[in-house]
Amino acid sequence: MRQFTTGDLNKQVGDVTDAASREPVVLTKHRKPRFVLMSYDHYQRLRTGSDTRKVHRAPGMPAEHMDLFDAEIDRLARGEGYGDEP
Structure with a gap:
């Protein structure tokens, strides 16, 4: 899973969201994992358990x-x- 800082998100929103469209990414703050950013489709599959892979x-x-x-x-x-x- 790729990691970006919250600063990266502010400076490179396109790169971060492109990565998150392919797989969930971790956003870190002060070198600690704080958030996970993922596509809405991936989130829905997690919520409903409908992942058919x-x-x-x-x-x-x-x-x-x-x-x-x-x-x-x-x-x-x-x-x-x-x-x-x-």
Whole structure:
């Protein structure tokens, strides 16, 4: 989970909200976690328990998911994806 300071929120609201649209982010104040910012859809899934995502162990992962996973591992091995996320 990414972290931002409350100062970051004031200075870079677009970056913080973009990150929160993908996954919940922690907002810190005085180096301590204070808030969690997330998309409304994510919040609704938490409230209603309607999250339909599934968890798979690697050996039992569907083939299409394994292909995506392998592609991302290759991308990270090339040094892409560290700090260059939108």
